[in-house]
Amino acid sequence: MTEILKVENLNVHFKRSSLLDLMRRKKLVTKAIDAVSFEVERGSCIGLVGESGCGKSTLSKAILRLIKPTSGSIFFENGNIQELKGTSLFDYRRRVQMIFQDPLGSLNPRLTAGEVLEEVFYVHGVRKSANRKILVHSLLDKVGLSRDVVDRRPGALSGGQCQRIGIARALAVDPDLIIADEAASALDVSIQAQILNLLRDLRHDMGLTMIFVSHDLGVVRYLCDDIIVMNRGQIVERGGIDQIFDKSTNPYTRSLVESMPGLHRQDY
Amino acid sequence: MMSKLIIRDLTVEIVTPSGPIFPVEQFSLSVEPGEIVGLVGESGSGKTMAMRAVVGILPRSAHIASGEILLSDADNAFVPSSQQSHLRHNIAMIFQNPTSYLDPLMSVGKQVAEPLRLHQGLTRKEARTEAIELFRKVGIHDAERQFDVYPHHFSGGMKQRVLIAAALACNPKVLIADEPTTALDVTIQKQILELLCRLRDETGISIIFITHDLGVVSQLCDTVSVLYAARIVESASTIELLNAPLHPYSLGLIRSQPESAQRDRPLPSIPGQPPALNAMPSGCRFLPRCEFAIQACKQPSPPPLVQTSAVRSNACLRWRELQTLGLNYD
Numbered sequence: 001m002t003e004i005l006k007v008e009n010l011n012v013h014f015k016r017s018s019l020l021d022l023m024r025r026k027k028l029v030t031k032a033i034d035a036v037s038f039e040v041e042r043g044s045c046i047g048l049v050g051e052s053g054c055g056k057s058t059l060s061k062a063i064l065r066l067i068k069p070t071s072g073s074i075f076f077e078n079g080n081i082q083e084l085k086g087t088s089l090f091d092y093r094r095r096v097q098m099i100f101q102d103p104l105g106s107l108n109p110r111l112t113a114g115e116v117l118e119e120v121f122y123v124h125g126v127r128k129s130a131n132r133k134i135l136v137h138s139l140l141d142k143v144g145l146s147r148d149v150v151d152r153r154p155g156a157l158s159g160g161q162c163q164r165i166g167i168a169r170a171l172a173v174d175p176d177l178i179i180a181d182e183a184a185s186a187l188d189v190s191i192q193a194q195i196l197n198l199l200r201d202l203r204h205d206m207g208l209t210m211i212f213v214s215h216d217l218g219v220v221r222y223l224c225d226d227i228i229v230m231n232r233g234q235i236v237e238r239g240g241i242d243q244i245f246d247k248s249t250n251p252y253t254r255s256l257v258e259s260m261p262g263l264h265r266q267d268y
Numbered sequence: 269m270m271s272k273l274i275i276r277d278l279t280v281e282i283v284t285p286s287g288p289i290f291p292v293e294q295f296s297l298s299v300e301p302g303e304i305v306g307l308v309g310e311s312g313s314g315k316t317m318a319m320r321a322v323v324g325i326l327p328r329s330a331h332i333a334s335g336e337i338l339l340s341d342a343d344n345a346f347v348p349s350s351q352q353s354h355l356r357h358n359i360a361m362i363f364q365n366p367t368s369y370l371d372p373l374m375s376v377g378k379q380v381a382e383p384l385r386l387h388q389g390l391t392r393k394e395a396r397t398e399a400i401e402l403f404r405k406v407g408i409h410d411a412e413r414q415f416d417v418y419p420h421h422f423s424g425g426m427k428q429r430v431l432i433a434a435a436l437a438c439n440p441k442v443l444i445a446d447e448p449t450t451a452l453d454v455t456i457q458k459q460i461l462e463l464l465c466r467l468r469d470e471t472g473i474s475i476i477f478i479t480h481d482l483g484v485v486s487q488l489c490d491t492v493s494v495l496y497a498a499r500i501v502e503s504a505s506t507i508e509l510l511n512a513p514l515h516p517y518s519l520g521l522i523r524s525q526p527e528s529a530q531r532d533r534p535l536p537s538i539p540g541q542p543p544a545l546n547a548m549p550s551g552c553r554f555l556p557r558c559e560f561a562i563q564a565c566k567q568p569s570p571p572p573l574v575q576t577s578a579v580r581s582n583a584c585l586r587w588r589e590l591q592t593l594g595l596n597y598d
Contacts, residue, residue: 051453158541159311188310189480193524193537200534215453218483218527222535241531259458261483262527 004177004209005040005063010072012058012233032058033069034233040177045203045210047224049217049256055233056213060179063211064098065089076177094124097170101182103162107154113165114150120172135172143168144198160191167198171206181213196223217260221245229253270301270472271340271358271441273322278335280314280321289545291330292318293498296573299442302472304464306485306506308521309495310542315478318495319444323361339441357387360435364447366427370419376430377403377415383437402433405470407463425456432463436473443467446478461488482525486510491579494518497543497553500573504580514576514587516558552585560586 012033021028032055040046048056061067063074065081074081076092084092100106107116114136121132137147143164154162163183170178180199184192200223203210214220220227227244229236229252237243237250245257280292292314299305309315320326322337338346339358347354363369371379380402381395390398396415403411406429419427428448435443445464449457465488468475477489485492485506493503494517502515513519520538522528529535540557549555551566558565564585565571573583584590 051455160541188542189482189521190310190524190538191541193526193535194539196526197534197537216526217454218525222526222529222531255455259454260527261454261457261461261481261487 002042003039004042004077006075006078007039007059007063008037008073008075010036010059010062010074011070012055012062012067013070031233033062036072036230036233036235038228038235038238040209040211042176042209043207044226045212045224047220047227048211048213048230049215049220049227050230050236051215051256054230056230057181058233059230060098060181060211060213063179064096065092094173095176097173097175097178099163099166099170099178099180099183101186103159103166103186104154106166107162109154112151112153113145113157116154116165117150117168117172120169124173139168139172142171142202144194158191159187160194163187163191163195164198167195167202171202174206175208177209177211179211179213182215183212184219185214185216192219199223217245217257218262229256270474272301273297273299273340273359273442273474274338274346275318275322276336276338278318278321278337279333280317280326280330281333282330284329284546286546290333291498291545292321293570294573295335295500297476297493297500297503299474299476301441301474302468303491304468304475304477304489306489306492307476307478307495308480308482308485308492310480312542312545313495314498315495316446319361319446319476319478322355323359323444324356325361357438358441359444360438360440360442361444361446362428362431362435362448364450366424366431366448366451367419369431370427372419375416375418376422376427377417380430380434380437383434387438399433399437402436403430405436405467406430406433407459408433423456424452425459428452428460429463432460432467436467436471439471440473442474442476444476444478447480448477449484450479450481457484464488482510482521483527494521497548498545499553499570499583500581501554501583502581503573508580512591514580514582514590515554515584516560516590517554519590520557552583560584560590562586 013029016030017028117136118132126132184195228238231252236252275297278295281288295318307315380399384390384395400411489506492506493500496517502518523536555561555565571583573581575581
């Protein structure tokens with residue numbers, strides 16, 4: 001297996017000095033990401049877990065090149081993503097896609113589902129409207145939506161349907177790496193199971209690499225091969241399912257796993 | 269002196285231009301003193317609406333169409349729901365998002381002291397002492413100093429503690445907790461659940477816990493009612509429900525928990541989605557998604573909730589068969 005993504009000693013710091021601090025010549029920084037290094041193998045699914053504020057989302061944004069790291073580097077297929085420009089950057093943007101947490105909030109309320117998806121194809125060079133429509137239809141089939149949703153706006157779709165549109169949009173351009181930021185946590189239990197199954201199947205069918213950001217350890221255990229536990233901007237532990245859930249000796253990982261509300265059926 | 273709460277055949281109606289819709293239908297629940305009752309259902313299943321009706325804070329467009337809410341008083345006699353003030357004084361509610369229920373311009377201590385001054389006529393000083401006592405009770409450290417702090421200084425978990433303190437201020441008999449931990453991290457969630465358990469043990473308060481998370485239910489609740497499309501489909505003790513659900517929907521919910529799933533198989537999910545309130549299927553509401561449906565399920569009205577044992581009730585026509593099938597998780 002080859003690695004598709006490599007993060008090396010990444011730091012993202014935010015300044016948080018107030019005016020008063022600056023006058024006193026004090027500079028305070030928040031270390032949102034603090035010396036983080038890891039690699040992601042092609043075709044694997046990595047779970048990124050931790051409490052809110054631990055830097056999960058900042059890390060995803062840095063990988064997507066939405067924020068500039070303070071230091072350190074991120075390599076995608078051996079190319080440093082900070083150095084990408086022009087067409088190579090455009091290509092990187094195509095190959096790394098994101099699925100967002102809030103299914104409704106991440107879709108433009110004024111565009112129909114069909115327009116949302118067509119836009120992606122238009123940007124990536126499919127100029128013939130008829131061709132785009134065909135592509136949209138095949139995409140809808142792939143994510144298990146009926147074709148009549150193309151004329152509906154997000155407001156007229158359920159949360160689960162919106163999330164499927166979000167997934168379809170990410171898949172439209174045939175990406176290599178998908179970052180799913182809490183992609184199932186805003187959904188109801190019965191719908192969540194459908195979406196998790198969809199992600200799982202798509203991953204196997206299309207050979208996607210996935211980084212699944214979540215605070216729900218149950219979901220991560222079901223979906224991922226490898227888990228990275230983060231706390232206060234640092235990687236606390238990385239390991240397989242067994243390692244994290246059963247064998248971990250790290251106190252933070254243990255406290256997370258023990259707080260997980262499992263179904264205690266055995267005491268019946 | 270603790271009380272028993274009985275809700276009988278509660279129906280909530282919303283009149284819309286295209287006719288009335290019923291977000292809650294024939295909702296019955298009884299809560300024993302000191303009991304923690306779970307209310308489980310998907311969004312839109314009516315769990316919050318039913319509880320808002322109980323506390324009397326329905327949105328303006330909705331009203332109680334029928335049913336009664338009874339809370340026993342100190343002499344164990346039931347006071348009818350027409351005496352709203354009795355209910356309001358004795359039932360308190362906490363909500364999912366503590367931030368939006370706290371006034372950002374008022375110190376947290378004052379917000380806890382306010383009901384004490386209004387309802388119990390305490391003086392400023394007495395209310396302050398009492399509020400600090402409440403803060404200690406809900407596990408806010410350094411309570412005296414935290415009294416004058418504003419909500420934005422507090423984390424989500426701490427805000428939820430403040431909200432619980434305010435809810436407990438006038439010694440309610442019943443606390444309704446509407447998804448109080450959904451917005452919190454798992455470690456904080458655990459602390460809040462432990463706090464609620466401890467409060468129940470110390471004060472004997474009854475708690476109705478609304479959630480969509482069966483894991484939380486299994487940790488906290490004594491009994492549980494499952495709602496689907498405005499109706500209760502199954503009520504049972506938590507252990508019985510989780511081990512031997514007798515309604516296909518409860519079974520589907522339990523199976524689709526990723527915690528209990530096997531990694532090498534697809535997660536068993538319930539196909540389709542819940543019906544909209546203005547387009548309910550006739551007969552059993554779960555029918556379009558149910559794998560056990562038979563012709564009889566298509567009767568004109570939804571199957572009623574029937575008692576299947578002293579402490580269980582169920583709204584599936586085929587519950588007997590489901591019982592003998594000995595439904596397992598595979």
